[in-house]
Amino acid sequence: MKLQGVELRRVAMPLVSPFRTSFGTQTTRDILLLRAVTTSDRGDAEGWGECVAMSDPLYSSEYVDATADVLRRFLLPELGASADEVDRHGAYAVGSVLHKFKGHRMAKAALEMAVLDAELRTEGRSWARELGAVRDRVPSGVSVGIFDSIPHLLDVVGGYLDAGYVRIKLKIEPGWDVEPVRAVRERFGDDVLLQVDANTAYTLRDARHLARLDAFDLLLIEQPLEEEDVLGHAELARQLSTPVCLDESIVSAQTAAAAISLGACSVINIKPGRVGGYLEAVRIHDLAAAHGLAVWCGGMVETGLGRAANAALGALPGFTLPGDISASDRFYRTDITEPLVIEDGHMAVPSGPGLGVTPILEILDSVTTATEWIPL
């Protein structure tokens, strides 16, 4: 398989409603998509990659302009120079070819995703089969942002429960934690699967306050402390009965192994973009399974492309908790692919070649703000 080139395509997708987390509010999703064009003795193919970096470096150090820059300046030229390895090993060569460049995992993940999609479409194999999926559908959870008032929150949560979502995740921050959780429990009862996500908004000094959440039988508390504070999470985990889950801190299988050894988490939120790609995500899944840890698939406000890929990942056997794999209409009135929907609280895992979904050109063009073809 020869890589002819990659198109960088920037899109701006308006959200159905503002999404507020402890690090900021999004109203439009600014996304970098990659279209890899390949040729082989089986014919030409196109593969799609979605970069999950956001406009500003608030979730992590990466941001969209930086991912485009590092792809243009370093990652794509390096991949072009390593054409023989890509030819021999396909997408599995991408991670090792790019390994010498530090960080920039979201950019690397998008490139690997595009190459793997092209490869699988060429061979007629599905993303789910390639990753090791064992289910045809995955339970769908939803991530609920921070609101100005509890009544507004309860309305929104009620809507998601009516829509069939099987698990609710509340974003929290100092000043918006115990009371919203209490209100949701009181209104909707103890049977609702409920968890919280702090996106690094607390410090270890908040341990006693966070322990008040123990009363609400939460599935987990996600990333309460800073990304680099793995030891702090280990200490906090000893002080809480609520299981501690790591998101931002886990950037590779290696950091996952260290966090598990230190007792910093008993659950891991796996986001392929954060860890450098779907292949590394599978390695973390395998590692966690070997240690008896539960994992689930997080979300980064993806389009249908990333959403389809995440559904396939979430169908691996170790994904024992519902992921943030919500329907397209959770975030977008019109998705760039056929919309992914939930039925009975579950999303069907696409089974067609590659990602199993393809952008609809008319829609894609209508949200595209820039394109750039980079021949390799």
Ligand SMILES: [Mg+2]
């Ligand atoms: Mg999170």
